[in-house]
Amino acid sequence: MRKVHFIAIGGSAMHNLAIALHEKGYQVTGSDDAIFEPSATRLKQRGLLPEENGWFPEKITEDLEAVILGMHAHADNPEMMRAQELGLKIYSYPEYLYEQSKDKTRVVIAGSHGKTTITSMILHVLHYHGKEVDYMVGAQLEGFDVMVKLTEENDFMVMEGDEYLSSTLDRRPKILLYQPNIALISGIAWDHVNVFPTFENYVHQFELFVDSITDGGALIYNSEDENVVKVVGSSEKALKKFAYQTPEFRIEDGISFLETEDGPTPLEVFGKHNLNNLEGARLICNQLGVMDEDFYEAISSFKGASKRLELINRTADFVAYKDFAHAPSKVISTTNAVKEQFENKKLIACLELHTYSSLNPEFLSEYKGALDKADEKIIYYNPEALAIKRMEYISPTDIQDAFGDENIQVFTSSNELKAYLDLMDKSGKVFLMMSSANFGGIDLKELFQ
Structure with missing residues (x-):
């Protein structure tokens, strides 16, 4: 049985990856100095909650196939230092996701804003039509038990791409580790100033992200965002590029109706930014074999990602x-x-x-x-x-x-x-x-x- 250990297993992303590997049949252990809800209950339900809080170097043994290091762990973490002594392979969260999906078609949704909603929309549509994919998303979705799913058999891996740093050992933005076949950039607006001290430095991470897309891959981008347009326009990478913008819609009695070829489609979500997100999700779904008619049928029941409006x-x-x-x-x-x-x-x-x-x-x-x-x-x-x-x-x-x-x-x-x-x-x-x-x-x- 493949054995993996999580340093900082209680994190929002980390505990979901731990659960996904457990459900895939891996032997999973982990540690953390504090684990809050809902992580604690969800780990406990699957027998993955550490018996006590703290760091225990004795948990790090030579038979571990991988040690997965969370961003929450500091550079002097005793478990990490023990793993280094033993010469074990230490992965950051995004690095291990790539390891799990390197033989699949990887779809990465990036951007300063909208990426959780777009990823959620895509997964909602695929789930509605019974299309199975592996995935990683940053919000709890209706109809989905976990936020990370990993299998041997699914052909696609849909991932929300965060530009924050990977771990204390790996200071690269997470989005630079996935090497997507299909990518989307929703918008670029300066964020994480503690890591990217200038706007130019922040924008550069998205230039590197475009360069990381596999040759001949597809890039879907928001043409209403001038920073995104500049980044895409300056790239000389051999890619198929698809621009999107906010589609036509109207508001009637507090409900937004999307104007489509088959007539107006009522939506549960609202706001120009969400309609813009929806259009990006539609183009990604097209890449995954979902036709517009099927997309509109499914998206009308999308209620939004958790904590988003x-x-x-x-x-x-x-x-x-x-x-x-x-x-x-x-x-x-x-x-x-x-x-x-x-x-x-x-x-x-x-x-x-x-x-x-x-x-x-x-x-x-x-x-x-x-x-x-x-x-x-x-x-x-x-x-x-x-x-x-x-x-x-x-x-x-x-x-x-x-x-x-x-x-x-x-x-x-x-x-x-x-x-x-x-x-x-x-x-x-x-x-x-x-x-x-x-x-x-x-x-x-x-x-x-």
């Missing part, structure tokens, strides 16, 4: 959504989409600044005008997050100046934010709660019941 509650008086948006481009597109969909309601947009980039004073100015379409704008951040990240203090005035709006309300206490929203008259309003975290533990379902 996810409905919290809809009543006769108000509507409330939560969204994973945190980068400036995502905040703009999500805010604009909700305002356009509910133009007769007052939009209350609440954004939590939580990531390294969003809390960086030098990067804050990238948010200028991001909330302009909202009728009332609220920013929340936890000063403790700054302390943990050892970053400079940010004042409410700094935030107002960066966003270009002195009327923005800034909260640094989750209790005060909750109390403010609790007391607000919610009638005739649509609430948009945007965060990659959880607003200091606020129960949004309880708040908007």
Whole structure:
């Protein structure tokens, strides 16, 4: 039996890969210094949850075929150091995914925004029509038990391609390790400033990604994004290139209808950015043998990826959504989409600044005008997050100046934010709660019941 060990098995991506290998018949072990939900329960259900937290070099034995190293593990990790002593092969997460898919046709969805949604759309369509593929996606999907699936028999591997670093030993962006046969770039907007200090450096990673596509492969790209167009246009790689743009659609009674050759198709999702994502997914599905008619039939029932414009509650008086948006481009597109969909309601947009980039004073100015379409704008951040990240203090005035709006309300206490929203008259309003975290533990379902 093939034996593999995970260092930092509790990560969102790592525990899904561990489960996928377990279900493929591998003997899987792992360690971590802290494992949170839902990872803990999902690992426990399959007998993969470590008996205790911590790092145990004695788990690293010579009979391991592979050691898979998570980004969460530091350079002085004792298990990693033991694996190096024994001369074992240490893989990063993306490196091992390539190892598992190198004999398949690899499809990689990349971009600063939209990649999770596009990957989810593709998988939804394939699942709807009973087409089996291996996959890796960054969100829990309706109808799918796990976020990673690996088999011996499937011909295709569909992967969401993240541009963040692979591991403490491998500082390459994940997208550069997959060598796709078919690739998509949805958009390029500066992100991960702690790793890519300049916009030019960040864009260069996508130039390298295009170069990594196999010769004669296919590249689908968003022609409405000028940075993407420049990257694709500057490449001399021998590729089949397919441009896409936002398709024709209309909004009627709060529902978006996609205009197709077979007539209008009602959608569960909305917003120009999601319609743009949908068009990219359609072209990828074409490459996988799904015709347009079948694509439209399936996509009409797609409700969205987890945490992407996810409905919290809809009543006769108000509507409330939560969204994973945190980068400036995502905040703009999500805010604009909700305002356009509910133009007769007052939009209350609440954004939590939580990531390294969003809390960086030098990067804050990238948010200028991001909330302009909202009728009332609220920013929340936890000063403790700054302390943990050892970053400079940010004042409410700094935030107002960066966003270009002195009327923005800034909260640094989750209790005060909750109390403010609790007391607000919610009638005739649509609430948009945007965060990659959880607003200091606020129960949004309880708040908007």
